[in-house]
Amino acid sequence: MRFELTDQTREAVQAWIKEAALSDGDYLSPSRQSGSPHLSARQYARIVKRWIGLMGADPQEYGTHSLRRTKATLIYRQTKNLRAVQLLLGHREIESTVRYLGVEVDDALDIAEHIEC
Structure with missing residues (x-):
């Protein structure tokens, strides 16, 4: 799948890959749960809701x-x-x-x- 990345996003992702010492085969967003190598859709949804709240918006209105x-x-x-x-x-x-x-x-x-x- 292809998608757009802004320059700022690209720089942030590159910094994260370096900081987390990720390899080509690694997931960009690894799970904290030992049974899963990547975030679940539910985990991702919770993170997005938290980010929306931190921005001062109502997390119930966005997902x-x-x-x-x-x-x-x-x-x-x-x-x-x-x-x-x-x-x-x-x-x-x-x-x-x-x-x-x-x-x-x-x-x-x-x-x-x-x-x-």
């Missing part, structure tokens, strides 16, 4: 899924490019992206007609 969906929605609203959003989300079918974004069917069909595949 891992809403943050992912927000970026995709902003890209779609600014560009109206469903194909780009589909690629960024890793969806196989454009219909999945349409449902995910909650795009109106007529709007989606109109946009899809203008996208070269």
Whole structure:
């Protein structure tokens, strides 16, 4: 899967890899539990909730899924490019992206007609 990293994020990840002495085969976010080599989805969700609280926002209003969906929605609203959003989300079918974004069917069909595949 491919995704965007800002320069600041890239630098932070590189610093973490060096500090944690991670190798190519290691997980970027190892689990603290001995039975699992990586964070579970639930562990990650708890971390995100804590970060949101530290920022002063309400952790009940945000989560891992809403943050992912927000970026995709902003890209779609600014560009109206469903194909780009589909690629960024890793969806196989454009219909999945349409449902995910909650795009109106007529709007989606109109946009899809203008996208070269």
